[in-house]
Amino acid sequence: MAKRALVIGASGLTGGALMRTLEAEGWSVIGTAMSRPREGLRPLDLGDGAAVSALIHELAPNIVFLAAALTHVDGCEEDPARARRINIDGPRTCATVCKAIGAVLVFYSSEYVFDGEHGPYGETDAPRPISVYGQTKLEAERAIADIGVESLIIRTTGVYGWDRTSKNFAMQVWQQLSAGERMRAPSDQVSTPTLVDSLAEISVRLVELGMGGVVHVAGRRRFCPPARLDICPRPRTG
Numbered sequence: 001m002a003k004r005a006l007v008i009g010a011s012g013l014t015g016g017a018l019m020r021t022l023e024a025e026g027w028s029v030i031g032t033a034m035s036r037p038r039e040g041l042r043p044l045d046l047g048d049g050a051a052v053s054a055l056i057h058e059l060a061p062n063i064v065f066l067a068a069a070l071t072h073v074d075g076c077e078e079d080p081a082r083a084r085r086i087n088i089d090g091p092r093t094c095a096t097v098c099k100a101i102g103a104v105l106v107f108y109s110s111e112y113v114f115d116g117e118h119g120p121y122g123e124t125d126a127p128r129p130i131s132v133y134g135q136t137k138l139e140a141e142r143a144i145a146d147i148g149v150e151s152l153i154i155r156t157t158g159v160y161g162w163d164r165t166s167k168n169f170a171m172q173v174w175q176q177l178s179a180g181e182r183m184r185a186p187s188d189q190v191s192t193p194t195l196v197d198s199l200a201e202i203s204v205r206l207v208e209l210g211m212g213g214v215v216h217v218a219g220r221r222r223f224c225p226p227a228r229l230d231i232c233p234r235p236r237t238g
C-alpha cells in the first residue's frame with residue numbers, strides 16, 4: 001500500500017501526534033489547521049464542503065485521518081447548528097470524497113456516544129448520547145457507515161498528552177500548578193484516560209493491519225477521582 005496520508009486537524013492534540021507518528025514511520029503526510037495555522041499545514045474549514053472535497057481530490061491520499069472536530073462539549077450545546085455542520089456534515093463530505101477516490105477514512109469518535117451510566121463500554125453496547133456533542137459524533141459514525149466508504153471508526157476517551165497549545169486535562173494541571181494556582185476538578189467522572197501518543201500509534205497500527213468498523217481505543221487504567229480533588233502546588237523550597 002502506498003503510504004500517503006492526510007491528517008485533517010493536525011493542529012490539534014490527536015492530529016499532531018498522528019503527524020509525528022506517521023512521519024516517523026515513513027509515511028508521506030500532509031496536515032491541516034483551522035484557527036491555529038502552522039508552517040507546513042494547509043488551511044481547511046471542515047464546514048466548507050467544497051474546500052474539503054477540493055483538498056482531498058488534490059492530494060489523493062490513501063488514508064484520511066479525520067481528527068478535526070468541534071470538541072468543546074459546552075460549545076456544541078450553545079451552537080448545535082455549528083456543531084452539526086462541523087461534526088456531521090464535515091465527516092459526511094470526507095466519507096463521500098474518500099469513497100469516490102478509493103481512500104480509507106479513519107474517524108475519531110467519542111465515549112460521549114454513551115450515556116455514561118454503566119461504563120466501561122464495549123463496541124457492541126448500544127449508544128445513547130445525552131449531549132449535542134455525543135449526538136453529532138454518533139450521527140457522523142452512522143453517516144460514514146451509510147455511505148459505505150472503507151473506514152475505521154475509533155472511539156476514544158480522556159485523551160491527554162504534552163502540547164502547550166492544548167487544553168487537555170494534564171496540560172491544565174501543568175499550567176495551573178506552574179502558575180502557582182490551585183486546581184479543582186470534577187469528582188463525579190470516572191474515566192480511562194488515553195495517552196495521545198499511544199492513540200496515534202495504535203491508530204496507525206490498526207490501519208496497517210487493515211482493521212475496519214468501530215474500535216474502542218482507551219487507556220488501561222481507570223481514573224476514579226476522590227470525592228474532592230483539589231490539587232495545590234508544592235511549596236517552593238531553597
Ligand SMILES: NC(=O)c1ccc[n+]([C@@H]2O[C@H](COP(=O)([O-])OP(=O)(O)OC[C@H]3O[C@@H](n4cnc5c(N)ncnc54)[C@H](OP(=O)(O)O)[C@@H]3O)[C@@H](O)[C@H]2O)c1
Pocket residue numbers: 008009010011012013014015032033034035036037044045046047066067068069070071086108109110111155156157158159160166
Ligand atoms: N480529547 C479527548 O479527550 C477526546 C475524547 C474522545 C474523542 N475525541 C475526538 O478525537 C478527535 C481529536 O480530538 P482532540 O482532543 O485531539 O482535538 P483538539 O485538540 O481539540 O483539536 C481539534 C482539531 O480540530 C480542528 N478544527 C476545529 N474546528 C475545525 C473546523 N471547522 N475545520 C477544520 N478543523 C477544525 C482544530 O483546528 P485549529 O485548532 O487549528 O482550529 C484542531 O486541529 C476529535 O474528533 C474528538 O471529538 C477526543
